[in-house]
Amino acid sequence: MPSPVDSPAPGSVTPQPWKARAWQELEAARRRTLDMLAGLPEAELLRQHSPLMSPLVWDVAHVANYEEQWLLRALRGPSLSDPSLDAVYDAFRHPRSTRSALPMLAPEAAFAYAARVREAVREHLEHLPEDSPLPLLQGGFVFGMVAQHEQQHAETLAATLQLMTTWEYRPAARALPRPGAVPLHEVFIPGGTSLQGTSAAWAYDNERPAHPVHLAPFFLDAHPTTNGDYLVFVESGGYEDPRWWHPSGWAFLQSEDIRHPLFWARLGPRTWSRRRFGFVEPLPRDEPVQHVCWYEADAYARWAGKRLPSEAEWERAATGGSPGPRAFPWGQALPTPAHANLGGQAWGPAPVGAFPEGQSAEGLWGLLGDVWEWTASDFDGYPGFRPHPYREYSEVFFGPGHKVLRGGAWASAPVAVRNSFRNWDLPIRRQIFAGFRCARDVP
Known part of the structure; x- marks a missing residue:
């Protein structure tokens, strides 16, 4: 109140x-x-x-x-x-x-x-x-x-x-760019001290205060993991092999009989569809995978020999290590339809590589928009955190029960996305518009 x-x-x-x-x-x-x-x-x-x-x-x-x-x-x-x-x-x-x-x-x-x-x-x-x-x-x-x-x-x-399954909701979607094939690669992020958080006027309490963090160098995928990438994990038996799964995730998988991302359906030996609102359509392999929970993202990363990034690593990648405030991966300009797939009018993710103007300074694509990106981090307050203007917005959710997501999805509004914005949810949540990208330690 x-x-x-x-x-x-x-x-x-x-x-x-x-x-x-x-x-x-x-x-x-x-x-x-x-x-x-x-x-x-x-x-x-x-x-x-x-x-x-x-x-x-x-x-x-x-x-x-x-x-x-x-x-x-x-x-x-x-x-x-x-x-x-x-x-x-x-x-x-x-x-x-x-x-x-x-x-x-x-x-x-x-x-x-x-x-x-x-x-x-x-x-x-x-x-x-x-x-x-x-x-x-x-x-x-x-x-x-x-x-x-x-x-x-x-x-x-x-x-x-x-x-909703009791009414056929078929929204008119804004057309999205359809780029050609995009090479998937990693970007090297140098280590060092960077600034995490913000003092921007409309930032929430959990984004404050801005504070320095020291990070070791790491690699981060240039694009979010795609449906095509994730399909290899599914078809290679990733959902049947407990080696890749956090023990709690494996238990969740078995209790819910989960064998693939939410809203996917197998139509044949190599044929898959997905339900997107009132549409059932062939699975688009060049779009970021969405409707996966944290456990699914974590399992894929393990299977791929990688890991999920920490939220500090994600924010460092989004800001490009700039010594001054950098609100968005591309700089200070407010998001436009040329920068990212935001605002809800597309009713789904765009193919990776669709927004070259939204690249970060170091060549990372799609950090804002399309899908929320799960991180390895638990949701907690920053050093010096103070609740404002009420505890129930952030503080009551702090602790190991919730994982941090970054970046915003196609359904997120431009006003509610920025490099410092922190979303959070339970690691079993699949109905949200969440995907991920992988990180890797420098050998």
């Missing part, structure tokens, strides 16, 4: 103008949410399509309630809803598998609530000063937090729609 309006931060400086960007990002997130759910019958919006995911309409009212709490009440704006809604839409109080039994708002009421909150936020934003010394408003932090939150739920909605 939000605290009262923060007191001014000691020694705070006048931030740069942020209000125009804040409104633009809030509206972009809302358009995406509405477009994704347009045309779905009420029954599908209310249905629990998987115990792993909320009913679609729960997410709609949840993002509205979160927005009301942080952009209105926490900033001394109006309170629009019955406080009982706070409990219904509290993500920490109710596991996803139980949310269909809650007294949720019906779809029409949920969308109306979201619109009502947004209009009140628009009016309230007009009266907020650009140069407020309040920590929540420094650089527009709390507005960036809410815009990113809604975009992260849009990605969650996409995962739910992928799991």
